[in-house]
Amino acid sequence: MRSLLTRPAPEVGPAILGCVLSTTIDGETTAVVITEVEAYTSDDPASHSFRGRTTRNASMFGMPGTLYVYRSYGIHWCMNVTTSPEGEASALLLRAGTPIAGREVMVRRRGRGDHLADGPGKLTQALGVTGDLDGADVLDDHGPVRLEPGRALAWETTPRIGISRAVDEHWRFVATGEVSSPGPAPEGR
DNA sequence: GAGCCGATATTCT
């Protein structure tokens, strides 16, 4: 898994779709199948790391599998997983997932029963991810956030969302078709 | 279902 992540984000993106992302916060475990990501590279004008290392984006320069959590629009948390070798600031923004475990916990955290994790801010809220987890290693089996292999999914690329630079790079990867999963039926989109 | 708008923190100009 670590070697998989030690590549540029646009290559890792499609492989991450279908993987299982789980968190254990305050003894409560939740998990989703990743269905939507965006890639950001070190020489990418739209990336937080483009202007060099700062206190906020330091985790982006860490080893592959490092979690980078930042606050978006002052209100929401967004989570990334660092790719590429240490020192190279390439990362995947995790945008959405399908709940497969701990659904009740997500509903409580979100304060509603639908649209649990179909957006970047919603995903972090449903999983209980906050800035406290910035810098965690997602490949640590005993860590609070874990990334595990899953089923490969069909996918397509689209332009990235909410940015103004390098809009022509189609580095948003969206899973298409059904996510086969145990448990309650996943919500649609 | 699509489209507008306010909330709010951190960074950069």
Next chain:
DNA sequence: GAATATCGGCTCC
């Protein structure tokens, strides 16, 4: 002082 890797609630079809 402006911009931003967003969301939820509101309106108006």
